Amino acid sequence: MTKIRTLDDLRNLRTNLRQGMDMRENADNPDSVVQIKVAMATCGIASGAKKTMDFFVTELRKRQITALVTQTGCMGYCYAEPTIEVTIPGKTPVVFGNVTENVADEIIEKYIKKGELVDGIIPQTFNPIDK
């Protein structure tokens, strides 16, 4: 891939994505793709949430998994940062705690790909963040 330096390069990339089969059908309906939210308040950031987010961004692209990655405020689980919420289409969102890169890898391979649950789920009496 050629280096992206200007907004025009970005426009070209956008056109290529449109031609590719990628997220075309899903773009108008974000609920139909896997969504990952990384809690990014002081507690999360200090515990390495940015690294976790970078890991998801890089690995999801590499492993060609269609998903959206965003950050959000404090979910209130400061003791278990970095925390992430994973929403697989049609399923209840699940919050995972202490998501280091190793755990993130496990979540991608087992939960996102196969739907198997992995350790580290924060049990729910929970209110999913709805932003």
Add this chain to the structure above:
Amino acid sequence: MKDLSLHILDIAENSIRGKATQLAIEIVQSRTNDMLTIKIADNGTGIPADRLETVTDPFYTTRTTRKMGLGLPLLQMNAEMADGSLTINSTEGVGTKVIVNFRLSHLNRQPLGDVAGVVVGLAASYENVNLTFNFETDKGTYQLISHDIKTILDGHPMSDPQIMEALSEMIRENLKDLEITQ
């Protein structure tokens, strides 16, 4: 916080919680004046005058989920350790501006870190907030406005990892030309 980009991310999250729709992040690196300045300005709810004094108190927070608020105090501490200072201007209903500066060459000044990644993460996560990013050095300036990107993407979510990586790369390449010092 390991680097300044993480501080920026942290303070910007405050703006988002303060219901900002405009967010401006400005970094000025001046070798001539041996100074690094970071400004984060929003049009959020603002801080009431009687509370401005307390926001840099680590045991003050408006949250109810926990008892402390460490974001601003940690940044203030890191600035003061590097011969700098932190100033907050805020007007209720108008917005808040946090200005923090450091002596660029000071041993205790934290590295800048992945500013590009932070800007992209914020822009992608809060697409309704118009984020303006300005970077200025002795060599020139670079500006990016998140709503311009949104227009180009034309409905494609910015939080698609392919887009996020491309955007980070774009910013990084442009900052390189400005000879930023970590």
